[in-house]
Amino acid sequence: MTAALNAAGLRNLTARLASVAEPQRAAVIIAWQNRFFSVLRARRRLAVGLARTRGLAWLNTLQFAGWLLLSIGLLNDAFDPGQPFSALGSWRRLDPAQIPWWALCAGLLSAHFIAVVAAWRIHRRLYPKSTDERANLIFSALLLPAQALRFRMVLLRPLAQGMAPLACALAAGTPETARVAAAATLLDICHPIRPVGLPASIANLVDEAAELARPAVERALCAATTDGRTGLRPAELLAPPADAPPSACAYCPRCGDSFVQREGKCPHGVRLRPLHEIAQESF
Ligand SMILES: [Zn+2]
DSSP: OOOOOOOHHHHHHHHHHHHHHHHHHHHHHHHHHHHHHHHHHHHHHHHHHHHHHHHHHHHHHHHHHHHHHHHHHHHHHOTTTTTTTTTOOSSSSSGGGGGHHHHHHHHHHHHHHHHHHHHHHHHHHOOOHHHHHHHHHHHHHHHHHHHHHHHHHHGGGGGTSSOOOHHHHHHHHHHHHHHHHHHHHHHHHSSSOOOTTTTHHTTTTHHHHHHHHHHHHHHHHHHHHHHHHHSSHHHHHOHHHTTTOOOOOEOOOTTTOSSSSSSBBOTOOOBETTTTTOOOOOO
């Protein structure tokens, strides 16, 4: 899984924040959050990536079919004790009946190099600054033909960098994936887990970060809802557990566990709520 944030992304954000005066930093962070959670941006990036790799995907499909055909031919001959690997025979004494097999090998070799060149060109257009990643991709594909059959996945995966998992799930995921991502993000916003072992002044930054992200998350969910997706209502996603045992009288709004005591905190440090309480969030 590609990380939504990498070291380079955080370094860029930190440098941007350091270059502006302190009163303007909140606006910079909000603008960054809007881009991070933008479903529209995720859709556009995915659409561009899919369009540029469509031809390569067709070529990879033909390559896979060719490799499959060649493997079946070689395996068929391998199980014939009289003519082991006779499909290809010997290039010194070429039998006319074996010409199609050699043509298939030549076609596969040509398709492999065409796919490698196409992947190099697409990678250069999508990620012009990622020269090291491009060199690694091409080198491994040249050595391992099987690697070239998964070019589309390798080329599209980095598109998720710099975008929130919620935005990616809402833009391209199944309804269930979108629901899981929306619930996980809402829990992070509404019931953040504070890091242990840190001073309260630092641990409480989690609350400030959650409040800064809240409008962007709200916009992302609204964008998905207006597109016709259902089941992304915050009140439903944050609802108490429906399968709590009869003896339970409280639940943790973060992890959904139920408890028999009414007061207290769950092992994650989140204060318990009465089980009959319906979650009323401010979204
Ligand atoms: Zn909990």
